[in-house]
Amino acid sequence: MSVGFIELDQATLRYPRSETPAVVDISLSVPSGGSVALVGPSGCGKSSVLRLIAGLETATGGRVTVGGGAPGAARGAVGVAFQKSTMLDWRTVLDNVLLPLEVVSGPTGFRARRAEYRERALALLARLGLGEYAHRYPWEMSGGMQQRASLCRALIHEPDLLLLDEPFAALDAFTREDLWGLVQSIWQERRPTTVLVTHDLREAVYLADTVYVFSKGPGRIVHREAIDLPRPRTVEGTFEPAFVEYVQRLRGHIVEVRETDADKEPAHG
Numbered sequence: 001m002s003v004g005f006i007e008l009d010q011a012t013l014r015y016p017r018s019e020t021p022a023v024v025d026i027s028l029s030v031p032s033g034g035s036v037a038l039v040g041p042s043g044c045g046k047s048s049v050l051r052l053i054a055g056l057e058t059a060t061g062g063r064v065t066v067g068g069g070a071p072g073a074a075r076g077a078v079g080v081a082f083q084k085s086t087m088l089d090w091r092t093v094l095d096n097v098l099l100p101l102e103v104v105s106g107p108t109g110f111r112a113r114r115a116e117y118r119e120r121a122l123a124l125l126a127r128l129g130l131g132e133y134a135h136r137y138p139w140e141m142s143g144g145m146q147q148r149a150s151l152c153r154a155l156i157h158e159p160d161l162l163l164l165d166e167p168f169a170a171l172d173a174f175t176r177e178d179l180w181g182l183v184q185s186i187w188q189e190r191r192p193t194t195v196l197v198t199h200d201l202r203e204a205v206y207l208a209d210t211v212y213v214f215s216k217g218p219g220r221i222v223h224r225e226a227i228d229l230p231r232p233r234t235v236e237g238t239f240e241p242a243f244v245e246y247v248q249r250l251r252g253h254i255v256e257v258r259e260t261d262a263d264k265e266p267a268h269g
């Protein structure tokens with residue numbers, strides 16, 4: 001049996017001071033270079049699973065391994081873009097984007113290659129439409145621009161593992177669709193093992209090889225959908241019947257989960 005780059009084996013996470021676990025018995029396997037999306041109702045524990053994979057939380061039950069070891073062991077090899085931008089306000093956008101390279105290279109290595117890294121960061125910022133904002137500060141930019149800059153920072157050091165938590169949520173629909181194409185092309189070039197958390201089912205089907213649907217909290221995996229569509233996928237392709245069928249099927253599973261949950265809730269009024 002082949003072992004995935006990311007392996008969760010019946011992983012459970014109960015936060016301290018919480019009576020119920022956030023997620024229960026999560027088993028999933030992502031092959032090296034694979035791309036998965038996690039979808040499900042709000043609060044079902046998608047971000048919690050991402051935090052387990054990033055090593056920001058430790059499973060209270062079951063097992064999580066990344067690259068055969070403990071999650072978070074090789075921080076430099078991970079790129080993370082979360083829903084809320086975590087840019088450092090006192091550094092320019094360029095210096096924020098360079099941060100992972102500073103961490104990976106160490107101070108001496110970074111100084112030696114600073115000019116080359118700067119060129120690489122400027123090229124990536126330009127590719128994401130932020131070329132003119134490199135020398136601005138994060139607080140001078142809109143939420144959507146900050147999200148794009150966070151994405152640059154997640155990609156700049158060409159990580160083996162890419163964790164994206166609703167990275168396009170603050171963007172207008174057209175920019176979001178442009179960025180799907182961009183992330184897909186970077187993924188096809190470098191093949192980082194990618195986990196995407198999203199509420200947008202079109203985004204999940206566009207970007208992922210496999211989509212996992214979570215039940216409402218405590219989150220469990222209720223459905224796994226392999227997306228068998230050729231790459232590169234395109235925005236036009238999202239309107240083709242085969243693509244729409246996947247989106248409808250996933251939507252059906254989420255509606256089912258929400259209805260099951262509504263049945264459990266006490267009637268009001």
Ligand SMILES: Nc1ncnc2c1ncn2[C@@H]1O[C@H](COP(=O)(O)OP(=O)(O)OP(=O)(O)O)[C@@H](O)[C@H]1O
Pocket residue numbers: 015016018022040041042043044045046047048049217
């Ligand atoms: N640090 C924390 N301490 C205690 N409980 C937490 C913590 N972070 C999240 N939770 C709880 O864990 C559950 C799952 O939250 P999580 O953010 O993982 O869900 P999600 O599916 O990503 O939500 P959304 O789609 O709304 O972003 C929720 O009930 C939430 O209140």
